[in-house]
Amino acid sequence: MENDIATNEISRRKMISTLGLISGSALITPAVAMAGNTTNNNNDGIKKLDDPTSKYPKPPFNSQTQPWPGLASKMDPRPDHGEQSYKGSGRLAGRKALITGGDSGMGRAAAIAYGREGADVAINYLPEEEADAREVIDLIKKEGRKAIAIPGDIRQEAFCQQLVQKAVDGLGGLDIVVSNAGRQQTHASILDITTEQFDWTMKTNIYAPFWIIKAALPHLQPGSAIIGTTSEQAYDPSPDLYDYAQTKAATMNYVKSLAKQLGPKGIRVNGVAPGPIWTALQVSGGATQEKVIKFGGQTPLGRPGQPAELASIYVQLAAADASYATGQVYGSSGGAGQP
Numbered sequence: 001m002e003n004d005i006a007t008n009e010i011s012r013r014k015m016i017s018t019l020g021l022i023s024g025s026a027l028i029t030p031a032v033a034m035a036g037n038t039t040n041n042n043n044d045g046i047k048k049l050d051d052p053t054s055k056y057p058k059p060p061f062n063s064q065t066q067p068w069p070g071l072a073s074k075m076d077p078r079p080d081h082g083e084q085s086y087k088g089s090g091r092l093a094g095r096k097a098l099i100t101g102g103d104s105g106m107g108r109a110a111a112i113a114y115g116r117e118g119a120d121v122a123i124n125y126l127p128e129e130e131a132d133a134r135e136v137i138d139l140i141k142k143e144g145r146k147a148i149a150i151p152g153d154i155r156q157e158a159f160c161q162q163l164v165q166k167a168v169d170g171l172g173g174l175d176i177v178v179s180n181a182g183r184q185q186t187h188a189s190i191l192d193i194t195t196e197q198f199d200w201t202m203k204t205n206i207y208a209p210f211w212i213i214k215a216a217l218p219h220l221q222p223g224s225a226i227i228g229t230t231s232e233q234a235y236d237p238s239p240d241l242y243d244y245a246q247t248k249a250a251t252m253n254y255v256k257s258l259a260k261q262l263g264p265k266g267i268r269v270n271g272v273a274p275g276p277i278w279t280a281l282q283v284s285g286g287a288t289q290e291k292v293i294k295f296g297g298q299t300p301l302g303r304p305g306q307p308a309e310l311a312s313i314y315v316q317l318a319a320a321d322a323s324y325a326t327g328q329v330y331g332s333s334g335g336a337g338q339p
Helices: 002-036 105-116 127-142 157-171 195-219 242-265 280-286 289-293 307-318
Strands: 096-100 120-125 147-151 176-179 225-229 268-274 329-332
Touching (some): 096 157, 105 127, 105 307, 120 157, 157 195, 195 225, 225 307, 242 329, 268 307
Parallel strands (some): 096 176, 225 268
């Protein structure tokens, strides 16, 4: 009798253990499948490593020019902003972001990523960039998020104030400001830069963030984030980007200064410093045709970066789990330049 009881008890334990393994497997399998959907998987559903040297196109590129400000949709090859590749995980759920230059380049990549991370997004761009901007708006709306398009020239203080107010009204508040829009034009000599051109670069890259941040601050609560787009040009300027490089050094410094000023208020300020990134900026006067053809080839990775490769940086700097990062400049330059 005792042997029968003992045998039954052992059988019962085996059955419970087996059920536990089956149940555990049922719970684990979807997570593995979900992870496997992100990129480059083998037949077992396990994510493979991506070789960064061959992940995206390398030079030589075709010679190509566009009138300023240029359209990403007309570039060859077309840049990757994460349209197909970026997968969100709710890191910015309920947040409300304003992004300047949100039609293409890093601004577009950030806008797409923010929408897929659960944020509502307002983007600013020039009227000439409407075609690219519409694509971004549609992508954000497909995520079930609010997407506000606010075209206009940020060289005007009055418009910058209106821009912030329209974003606040359209989104129902504001807690992320990404000052990304910039003007870059190549000039072999300082003698080739007119006062009008110099003023255009300064107004776009330096005055506009000043006006926009001033207008946004009354709406930002503790926990909000401001992100500026600086550049490797702030650290290692090219001889043909005399005016542009100055503005990026200034951006780096306003990030560090403003972080100290706003830290006690619980508002974080950080920057992103890209290296050679394949954007419309380059083909619309930002680089010579010789540079366009060889663009990014001088980096250790042997290619230019794609805007999609910086999207996660903009997400990280806006996310609550980066709460101790302020006054920092995050570099992404393929191993070249600084920081």
